[in-house]
Amino acid sequence: MKVNQEIASAARQIEEKSLALNERMVQFLADLIRIRSYTGQEKLAVERTLQELKTVGCDEVWMDTAGNALGRIGNGRHLILYDAHLDTNEVTDEREWRHPPLEPVIESGVLYGLGASDCKGGVAPIVYSAAILKELGLVDDFTLIIMGATLEEDAEGFALRSLVERDGLRPHVVLIAEASDLTLRIGQRGRCEVRVRTLGKAAHASQPELGENAIIKMAPILMALDGMCKNLPQHPVFGQDNQVVSLINGPHTPNSVPSWCEIAIDRRIGPGETMETILAEIRSVVGPLGGEAYIPDQPVLTHTGQRLDGPSFYPGWLLSEDSPLLEIGKETYRSLWSSQPEVGVWRFSTDGTYSAGVANIPTLGFGPQEAQYVHTPEDQINLEKMRKAAMFYALFPLVYVAMNKNH
Ligand SMILES: [Zn+2]
Incomplete structure (x- = not known):
């Protein structure tokens, strides 16, 4: 009292x-x-x-x-x-x-x-x-x-x-x-960035049969990632995860067959999910289609000049x-x-x-x-x-x- x-x-x-x-x-x-x-x-x-x-x-x-x-x-x-x-x-x-x-x-x-x-x-x-x-x-x-x-x-x-x-x-x-x-x-909710990369073979765009197009290889991966969304983990408080393909990138050479393609995925996650669980889910989908998944490092430079780079994973x-x-x-x-x-x-x-x-x-x-x-x-x-x-x-x-x- x-x-x-x-x-x-x-x-x-x-x-x-x-x-x-x-x-x-x-x-x-x-x-x-x-x-x-x-x-x-x-x-x-x-x-x-x-x-x-x-x-x-x-x-x-x-x-x-x-x-x-x-x-x-x-x-x-x-x-x-x-x-x-x-x-x-x-x-x-x-x-x-x-x-x-x-x-x-x-x-x-x-x-x-x-x-x-x-x-x-x-x-x-x-x-x-x-x-x-x-x-x-x-x-x-x-x-x-x-x-x-x-x-x-x-x-x-x-x-x-x-x-x-x-x-x-x-x-x-x-x-x-x-x-x-x-x-x-x-x-x-937490978040995580995942990158998926496909590799091809560069060639002049006038003779594409000599190359292997990494962007075209990415196409079925994009569809498969979209298809994953309805089966993402559920959390009783936060609901279902979100997953968005948010960026796509390749060599900036419009007159070549692209030798690589990379996409970024923004994933919103519930408590308990880890880098390993998220990567395992994504790899099981993109791996068989020839995509390699990884979690990139977030580059971080403080105003004092200190580097604090670390995995782009936020539980x-x-x-x-x-x-x-x-x-x-x-x-x-x-x-x-x-x-x-x-x-x-x-x-x-x-x-x-x-x-x-x-x-x-x-x-x-x-x-x-x-x-x-x-x-x-x-x-x-x-x-x-x-x-x-x-x-x-x-x-x-x-x-x-x-x-x-x-x-
Ligand atoms: Zn704030």
Whole structure:
């Protein structure tokens, strides 16, 4: 009971403080939006985030090997990491945008700008949760790491993997601040890229009988891959896998019989599928038709010049319904708003693919952004929702410590 009263009183203080700090948080978000930060080019956004982490009073602020912006508050036993990424999707046609993408505009409580929903509108409130906790002096038996992550758009999980495996910071739990419209997310579908290659024999196009056409060899493979779709694995929560042939390539010589042809397959997968299971399925279909399948390496270069290339495989994950972490998330929500949060899963992939999918670190999603605006010219964040998210992130470590005492 005493714990509940303490949490309730902290929730009230956090609400007040979130209102007092709101303008600064919005200003920080606006600054981030003004900085172009495509994947691998996050340097200035990382520097701006480090500066803000310092300003809000983090006990330690640093950049890791992969160039992530990191801040720490507290020194307690429970190591909690908040992850929101600083890189954004690239603008394809600026004319489609209502406002220039790098010029933040606020209209009726909504801030428009590139990356507002993915994922700078998640970075600002995780940074300001540290500000709230610091200003209120709400320290407890936790260490909270705030991570402005890099590389997420092209290679989700790679920067977090580097932090955990290269720099040796392994959190006990991870909270991912991607778009969830203030609901809890307990999993995501994964994805994998597979390439299939056929080989032929080059010849001048004027005497094709001397060659062997690799593109024509690919034709039955394409049909067979399409035919596979109805038999792909089913998952009780995520449904059936998707598989799309998304690219086709060959030698760029229009007057020759092509000696090779390669296609790319985008496969969306449920938890539990591995590189081996996926390759085995595809090989059983394309192998007899003369195609060779493999999973390519995703080339990844950090803004610090570090190469992090690795297989283009991003496993799905699902937190169990009775996980203590989910209960802590629900309790945090209830303590703030006296109602039950919605619980769901993400259709898209996040850094959780590494923390939960590879490293088995309990991972939960919660963010103020709304998925329908992600990667669109309508990119935006509702500022009241963003303030609420900052409240959630500020209270979460206190509930985490309290509930771990109870157990
Ligand atoms: Zn994102």
